[in-house]
Amino acid sequence: MQFLTHNASARLPTQYGDFDLHVFHDNRTNVEHIALTCGDIMRSPQPLVRVHSECLTGDVFASTRCDCGEQLHHAQQLIQEHGHGLVLYLKNHEGRGIGLSNKMRAYALQDQGLDTVEANEALGLPVDGRSYEAAAEMLAFFEINTVRLLTNNSAKRSALETLGITVHQQVPLLTQPTAENLKYLQTKSAKLGHIIPDLMG
Ligand SMILES: Nc1nc2c(ncn2[C@@H]2O[C@H](COP(=O)(O)OP(=O)(O)OP(=O)(O)O)[C@@H](O)[C@H]2O)c(=O)[nH]1
Numbered sequence: 001m002q003f004l005t006h007n008a009s010a011r012l013p014t015q016y017g018d019f020d021l022h023v024f025h026d027n028r029t030n031v032e033h034i035a036l037t038c039g040d041i042m043r044s045p046q047p048l049v050r051v052h053s054e055c056l057t058g059d060v061f062a063s064t065r066c067d068c069g070e071q072l073h074h075a076q077q078l079i080q081e082h083g084h085g086l087v088l089y090l091k092n093h094e095g096r097g098i099g100l101s102n103k104m105r106a107y108a109l110q111d112q113g114l115d116t117v118e119a120n121e122a123l124g125l126p127v128d129g130r131s132y133e134a135a136a137e138m139l140a141f142f143e144i145n146t147v148r149l150l151t152n153n154s155a156k157r158s159a160l161e162t163l164g165i166t167v168h169q170q171v172p173l174l175t176q177p178t179a180e181n182l183k184y185l186q187t188k189s190a191k192l193g194h195i196i197p198d199l200m201g
């Protein structure tokens with residue numbers, strides 16, 4: 001691996017079933033990324049893979065402003081049902097790459113009427129500053145080249161393909177819209193190329 005070092009692994013039983021948690025240190029950014037694996041992934045021809053961007057508010061605090069926490073847990077559930085797969089949890093992706101402080105600044109602007117894209121732009125920040133090299137490197141560590149990708153985001157699929165990953169299938173990861181996150185989901189569908197059938201005009 002070019003930039004990642006595999007640091008440690010251990011069994012992680014969860015509400016959804018048993019995973020193994022692998023910690024990788026990113027030498028460029030000094031953060032630790034996580035691969036949560038289920039089953040014999042190296043023998044699975046097209047494992048189900050969730051490449052998940054860290055969202056402290058949604059993943060940890062059950063925020064209803066976004067659908068991240070629900071997507072993460074649904075992905076864990078689907079992977080367990082499937083019998084093998086991985087969640088790659090990218091720790092430098094908070095706020096689509098702008099970090100937690102800037103995401104909170106963007107939330108404050110959204111409370112004044114801006115949408116999720118306009119808020120980043122008003123702050124002079126990229127709408128989506130994420131890169132997926134760490135995900136590609138973790139897949140390479142497990143000798144995985146072809147995946148079934150759990151995402152609604154076609155740009156995420158293209159980014160992984162550019163890094164040499166074959167996306168055999170894009171598997172939707174839909175959640176039920178709520179009053180709090182409806183505008184956020186609509187903006188992703190209208191402006192960010194997310195495929196969310198119920199919200200497409
Ligand atoms: N800048 C910004 N980031 C947000 C906002 N809401 C959620 N995020 C971040 O967005 C990231 C998730 O990206 P999304 O656009 O929701 O979804 P995605 O990962 O591109 O697509 P899926 O694979 O379909 O989930 C996480 O890192 C969140 O912290 C917001 O309003 N503004």
Ligand SMILES: [Zn+2]
Nearest residue numbers: 055058066068
């Ligand atoms: Zn979120």
